[in-house]
Amino acid sequence: MVNEFADFNTLKELLGVTDGNLASHAKALEAEQYIMIEKQFIGKKPNTRYMATSHGRKAFKDHIDALEKLIQKR
Amino acid sequence: MENYLKDIQDIKKMMDKSSQFISLSGLSGILAGVYALAGAIFIKYIDALQEGYVIVDSYSFKIILGVALAVLLLSIATGLLFSIRKARRVGETVWNNTSKRLITNFMIPLVTGGVFSLLLIKNQYYGLIAPITLIFYGMACVNASKYTLRDVRYLGVTVIVIGLAATYFMGYGLEFWALGFGVCHILYGSIMYFKYDRNK
Numbered sequence: 255m256v257n258e259f260a261d262f263n264t265l266k267e268l269l270g271v272t273d274g275n276l277a278s279h280a281k282a283l284e285a286e287q288y289i290m291i292e293k294q295f296i297g298k299k300p301n302t303r304y305m306a307t308s309h310g311r312k313a314f315k316d317h318i319d320a321l322e323k324l325i326q327k328r
Numbered sequence: 329m330e331n332y333l334k335d336i337q338d339i340k341k342m343m344d345k346s347s348q349f350i351s352l353s354g355l356s357g358i359l360a361g362v363y364a365l366a367g368a369i370f371i372k373y374i375d376a377l378q379e380g381y382v383i384v385d386s387y388s389f390k391i392i393l394g395v396a397l398a399v400l401l402l403s404i405a406t407g408l409l410f411s412i413r414k415a416r417r418v419g420e421t422v423w424n425n426t427s428k429r430l431i432t433n434f435m436i437p438l439v440t441g442g443v444f445s446l447l448l449i450k451n452q453y454y455g456l457i458a459p460i461t462l463i464f465y466g467m468a469c470v471n472a473s474k475y476t477l478r479d480v481r482y483l484g485v486t487v488i489v490i491g492l493a494a495t496y497f498m499g500y501g502l503e504f505w506a507l508g509f510g511v512c513h514i515l516y517g518s519i520m521y522f523k524y525d526r527n528k
Binding site for chain 2: 256257258308311314315318321322325326
């Protein structure tokens with residue numbers, strides 16, 4: 255995708271949501287296997303990264319294509 | 329409404345521009361390394377029949393060029409074959425915008441290095457050929473790595489460093505070739521194989 259991965263804080267700032275909100279959406283996406291969640295430690299601080307899976311990529315593309323068709327129909 | 333349509337098309341464009349060619353096979357890297365080592369051993373064997381390291385003599389030089397070309401062509405063919413197989417297995421096409429972008433960006437530094445080497449031959453600066461080919465190949469890999477698997481970037485940097493070392497220790501071109509095109513490809517090919525291909 256455009257970025258290889260995005261970390262928790264980047265997404266949180268970008269989307270302007272709370273910790274819990276982001277975490278629960280991420281869990282839902284992971285359950286559908288649309289994203290992979292990677293947790294690690296950078297030095298002493300925990301770091302969570304999200305990456306799209308090929309399944310997720312395809313699902314997103316299908317979604318976008320469907321939206322496009324919908325808009326073009328009008 | 330047109331704004332939404334444009335937004336969607338922008339998103340699709342961004343996704344296409346940034347997608348990476350993931351059908352690169354670690355196995356083909358290992359094989360390329362094996363070919364390179366085999367070629368190097370073969371050349372060393374020929375050289376052992378005449379003393380001294382690689383010299384200006386046109387006959388043995390033509391043989392070296394021939395072996396290098398053979399290794400190159402075999403590696404490319406193997407790489408293509410394995411990539412096609414891998415792409416088919418995951419349901420991707422091999423020839424698309426992504427792979428075109430990959431090949432273009434790989435070719436630019438590579439062809440530059442190739443032409444540079446030929447010009448070196450023309451001007452009889454034979455000592456620099458091995459380092460130059462290594463350095464430009466490494467840079468081609470680093471450039472191409474943006475459009476395919478990340479590991480190619482590390483391979484590229486390693487080969488660049490080996491090429492610089494070959495410049496420092498002039499006269500051991502064949503050994504450094506064996507190291508950069510042989511050992512490195514086997515190493516990184518194995519890493520990529522175990523990382524991506526093994527458990528599919």
